[in-house]
Amino acid sequence: MLFNPLLNETDKQWKPIIKALETVVGKDGVIRRKEELLTYECDGLTSYRQRPALVVLPRTTEQVAATVKICHDYQIPWVARGAGTGLSGGALPVENCVLIVTARMQQILSIDLENQRVIVQPGIINNWVTQAVSGAGFYYAPDPSSQIICSIGGNVAENSGGVHCLKYGVTTNHVLGLKLVIPDGSIVDVGGSLPEMPGYDLTGLFVGSEGTLGIATEITLKILKTPEAICVLLADFMSLEAAGQSVTDIISSGIIPAGMEIMDNFCIRAVEDTVKTGCYPKDAEAILLVELDGLQVEVDANKQRVTQICRQNGAREITSANDLETRLKLWKGRKAAFAAAGNISPNYFVQDGVIPRTKLAEVLEKINKLGEEHGYKIANVFHAGDGNLHPLILYDNAIPGAWEEVEELGGEILKLCVNMGGSLSGEHGIGSDKNCYMPYMFNEIDLETMQWVRKVFNPDNLANPGKLFPTPRTCGEAANAKIEQFKGVELY
Amino acid sequence: MLFNPLLNETDKQWKPIIKALETVVGKDGVIRRKEELLTYECDGLTSYRQRPALVVLPRTTEQVAATVKICHDYQIPWVARGAGTGLSGGALPVENCVLIVTARMQQILSIDLENQRVIVQPGIINNWVTQAVSGAGFYYAPDPSSQIICSIGGNVAENSGGVHCLKYGVTTNHVLGLKLVIPDGSIVDVGGSLPEMPGYDLTGLFVGSEGTLGIATEITLKILKTPEAICVLLADFMSLEAAGQSVTDIISSGIIPAGMEIMDNFCIRAVEDTVKTGCYPKDAEAILLVELDGLQVEVDANKQRVTQICRQNGAREITSANDLETRLKLWKGRKAAFAAAGNISPNYFVQDGVIPRTKLAEVLEKINKLGEEHGYKIANVFHAGDGNLHPLILYDNAIPGAWEEVEELGGEILKLCVNMGGSLSGEHGIGSDKNCYMPYMFNEIDLETMQWVRKVFNPDNLANPGKLFPTPRTCGEAANAKIEQFKGVELY
Structure with missing residues (x-):
């Protein structure tokens, strides 16, 4: 009893499917009212929206298996969704899909x-x-x-x-x-x-x-x-290059900090204006946050060495915190960076790319230049230790065409990362946002090999179709096709 | 132009294949004389032997690709081999196979x-x-x-x-x-x-x-x-349990040593009789070797803590070494453990299983009991920190039926590991030695899923057939079929 995965919006054929799903997860485990489905139209990447046909809320492995089996039997595409905080559209619904949400699987x-x-x-x-x-x-x-x-x-x-x-x-x-x-x-x-x-x-x-x-x-x-001791150091620099060089020198010295983050001046100001930590000097070109953990003696020794390296690279001031409260205060600005971007700009787009750590300064300069060329301000905050960049492109969605321009700029940044020997994603995934860039990183046979593996598990392409891998459409077309897809899916 | 992978030993059909391979890797890159093939009949697991049809020695990726392509076109099974030191028969040739040896790819x-x-x-x-x-x-x-x-x-x-x-x-x-x-x-x-x-x-x-x-x-x-400082500690105990408890306590205290090894009394005596390190007390029931690395201050602090933990668990003597020469001396016995087993017994079989670290003492007692029941002495040396056991079963291959009994005992040990929540292999692989035990660890669908993935890359099962996955034959049958397979493969 297979039929087209793209069921008609008002198709009566949904009726037995809903009945079957309700038998599995109970009536309260299936959401199908338009207004209730609104929550599920996008993930953290809010630029794309797509309403699912319905949402299923299983509680157990068996309920998930039965739900997936129903989708398989009826050949309905399905998308798994956790908390919906993803930043690459990985949990974005596809047209007429069943969205399997794990919100009730919290044991x-x-x-x-x-x-x-x-x-x-x-x-x-x-x-x-x-x-x-x-x-x-x-x-x-x-x-x-x-x-x-x-x-x-x-x-x-x-x-x-x-x-x-x-x-x-x-x-x-x-x-x-x-x-x-x-x-x-x-x-x-x-x-x-x-x-x-x-x-x-x-x-x-x-x-x-x-x-x-x-x-x-x-x-x-x-x-x-839990480590015996934790220490957070905050150093501020008058150039991004000096902060980047400190990162290289710290790693070269053999220290592996628990974390090592850089924020640029624009980001610092945004953060201080928003959360007012009082710790981030607004006139600094860059701040470097270094968290050290381990034994107390180890942390003490590494703290000395990191301080020395930062000083040698011209750090202006170095603050450190050992107790939890002060540590959280130093981290507060970094953790609030994305929120701060949202505060100083109507919209922002977080890119996620990786470069070899040794090319930090060069790439950041090029990213800022790209921003200038495209006419958009870019705030930079990143996991400096592993070369994982998060340029925040600030824009206003109300301006027609802005999103398309931002998407193009984001793409230019990704291509730059790959050209510098880096990668399309450090931690946010590819999803529906960056799949069109996969051919920049992998050749045809490499991608085909991945597809073979996909087909082993997912031969009918029902599980999260259109994600991760490039579709035949070009990026621009894909974006246009996806933006503002508010086609109402009315059941009955 | 496909023909049976099991070519007849003297089959003239090999001629064009050899010619094609020689075109790829040169005449000196193809070995086919019986006496020269002897080297390649087994890997480190010497109990099984099988001569390949021929050996190919490529130098580049392109030569490997061309060789594999020829095997594919003629549907000849092939096995890749590095240095041939594997301990699970992973690089053991299969009948009438092409053995691709990487000995010339050393750049x-x-x-x-x-x-x-x-x-x-x-x-x-x-x-x-x-x-x-x-x-x-x-x-x-x-x-x-x-x-x-x-x-x-x-x-x-x-x-x-x-x-x-x-x-x-x-x-x-x-x-x-x-x-x-x-x-x-x-x-x-x-x-x-x-x-x-x-x-x-x-x-x-x-x-x-x-x-x-x-x-x-x-x-x-x-x-x-390279870490700033390295220290090796050697503690000796009057019970294996005390050594095992020290390992648990060290890990529980939050220390992650670079390495943590235990040897039992039998192994200690074998090692001292063979390499005479002078450091391993022959009357100790167990010795524990702990290597600490990191900053000097960190190593010093951890050394104190490890020493204290060992003392609390009744360690008799604790020796430590900071300089390279003394460290190597302390390690010497451990590194020579397998060789020492070969010195005190005509043959030995190294098993490789994993158990949850917390069950060390219990499992070791059971292993020794299994040895007694089967009438074989077992020396125990193992990566205690990660619960990776290497029981050495000592036997004499000259005694008819001994190997079969040892193999059965080895199997009992593996089943014990799995029953205790452990695994069939920590680091030696499954190869042709342990593939029959895979169903003890994985159910049918789990194994089938792996086979699906295998088929993506290796649909004709030409690459290392019969390894890793269980064949329909039972273990005993497989062993009998494999032992002493000295069928001469004469070309021309």
Whole structure:
């Protein structure tokens, strides 16, 4: 009983599908009223909108499997969604799709402190994992800026990073095993509770696959011991180059800070005007935040060395904080950078690209030049230690054509990153936003190889179609096609 | 022009194949004399032998691709082989196969110290990577015991570990990108020079795939800064349990040593009788080796804490070494453990299993009991920090039926590991030795999912057939079929 995935908006054929889904998740587990569906029209990348045909809210692996099986049987495209905070449109619905939302899958299924692992459902909020184990002296390392609202399932899909990923690695380094529902509705276990598992590393393959291979319903995470001591240093510089050189020198000296972030003057001013930390000197061309962790003696020794390196590179003032309260104060501005951008500009677009760390100064200069050429102001805030840039392009969506121009500028920045030996994404994923740039990074056979793998799990392309991989359409066309897609999907 | 992969031994049909291969790699690049092929009949797991039809020695990616293409066109099975030091029969030839040996692919293609990465050909010896960069203050972390003879290509295939993998992770954590030749002869690039790459993590998928997905011809490795200070501690205990408890306590205290190894009394005596280090007390029930690295202050502080923990657990004597010479002396016995086993017994079989670290004492007792039940002495040496056991079963191959009994005992040990929540392999791979145990660890659908992925790359099963995955034959049958397979393959 297969029929076209693009069901007619008012098609009566939806009726048995809804009935079947309600049998699985209950009547309150299926959302289909237009006004209730509004919430689900976009993820953190708000420029694109698409209403799903309906939303399903399962609670268990079995309910997810049954839901996916129904989609498979009726050949309906489906998209998995966690907290909807993604920044590349990975959880953006596609036309007439079933959106499987994990908001009711928020259980911690097991905590094994001795072996330092926890098993969680995908809907659990990133920060809750740390909260659940911090009393016993543990924490979960990957910490996206959105960690108080983003879900672990979404982190797995996008292989999310965060400020502490310099030292501890991104999500994939912290996932030991997964229970998956693959697009035919089967339940598959990959990996396990140990890092050493024989056979193909399908866990690693799945993490970062952006919902195109299936949906994770149980996630085994590694947790780490809370370090004995933490120290945050804030140094301010009169040039971005000096801040960048300090980063290179710190890494070259053999120190691996827990995190190392740079903000430029424009960003500093935006942040200070918004959250008024009082710590970020508004006349500085750049500030460098360095977090050191480990044993007290180690942190003390590294603090001395980092201070010395920053001074040698002309740092004006260096503030440091050991206690939690002061540390949070120093971090506050960095954590509020995106919000601050929203405060000084009607709209902003966060780009996410990676470059070799050694090319920081050169690339930042080129990015600012690109901004000038295109007539847009760009604020720069980035994970300097791993060369992961987050240029914030400020614009006004009310100006016709602005978004298209911003998207083009964002693309130019990405191409620059790739040309400099870098990558299209550090931690936000490709989603529907950057898939058209994949051919800049991978040749045809490399992309084809990925598609072969996709087809193994997702042969009918029902799971998150149109994401991650380039579609035949060019970028401009894709953007035009996607913008303002407010086609109402009225059921009955 | 396809014909049966199992060509007749004297089949004239080999002639055009040899001619084609010689055109690719030169006359001296194809080995086909019976006496010259002897070297290639087994890998480090010497219990199984199988002569290949011929050996090909390519020098470049293009030569590998052309060789694989010829195998594909003639539907001949092929096996990739590095230095042949593997311990699970991963590089064991299959009947009438072409063995592609990477011994002539030993170039370091690029060294980028600033970005801490090197690109190497697969035939390069593990230790050479560190030698190439140590002058500049860097090293390559994964260090199998065989590191002075094993190749990086083999390390990639088996996802090799080593004593330093407790802190730094196994091979997969140090491979950034690969140039691959897949079984249809295509050249594919996966990953890159940065850890953050969008799309599916095919690099991670390939590492540890044991030659069943293709052959890596260029490998981009991450190198690390040599730590400022290194200290090795050797503590001896009057019970294995006390040594195991010390390991648990050290990890629980938040210290992650670079390495943490335990040897039991039998192993200690074997080692002292063989290499006479003078450091391993022969009456101790267990010795614990702990390597600490980092800043001098950090190492000093951790040394104090480790010493205290060992004392609390009843350590008799604790020796420490800071300088290279003394450190090597303390390590010498551990590094010579396998050789020592060979010295006190005509033959030995190294098993490789993983258990949750917290179950060390319990499992070791059970392993020794299994040995007693089966009438074989087992020496225990293991990466205690990550629960990776290496029981050495001592036996005499001259006694008829001994190997079969040892293989059965080895299997019992593996099943025990899995039953205790562990894994079939920590670092030696599955190969042809343990593939029959895969169903103990994975259910049918999990294994089927891996097979789907295998088929994407290797649809005709020409690349390393019969490895990694269970064949329909039972273990006993497989073993009998494989032992003493000295069927001469005479060409012409």
